[in-house]
Amino acid sequence: MNNKTEKPMNRNKITLKWGTLKGWHLETEDAVQLLRKYHEEPVSVSVMLQRDTKTQKETILKLIDVCGEILLDWDGKIVSRDEAKDYILNYGKSK
Numbered sequence: 001m002n003n004k005t006e007k008p009m010n011r012n013k014i015t016l017k018w019g020t021l022k023g024w025h026l027e028t029e030d031a032v033q034l035l036r037k038y039h040e041e042p043v044s045v046s047v048m049l050q051r052d053t054k055t056q057k058e059t060i061l062k063l064i065d066v067c068g069e070i071l072l073d074w075d076g077k078i079v080s081r082d083e084a085k086d087y088i089l090n091y092g093k094s095k
Helices: 029-038 054-065 081-090
Strands: 013-017 020-025 069-072
Touching (some): 013 054, 013 081, 020 029, 029 054, 054 081
Parallel strands (some): 013 069
């Protein structure tokens, strides 16, 4: 890698399930700070029972922006940032 012209690969990763944050592997300080912000409000020990507040949802959306890989757990597939945001914003809503 030519360190003068190329940025290092973004290695932050998150997993989404049940319309919320299920797991993470974060390597940048900005991502870690967002995760801390997410946990400032109550978080269930069960992802299935987690009901994110408005602030938590907004924080997940910001976290998506700093991740290089986003996995939808149920589908077992890597998705784009736009797909991940749509998933978070519309999970559980009728289509």
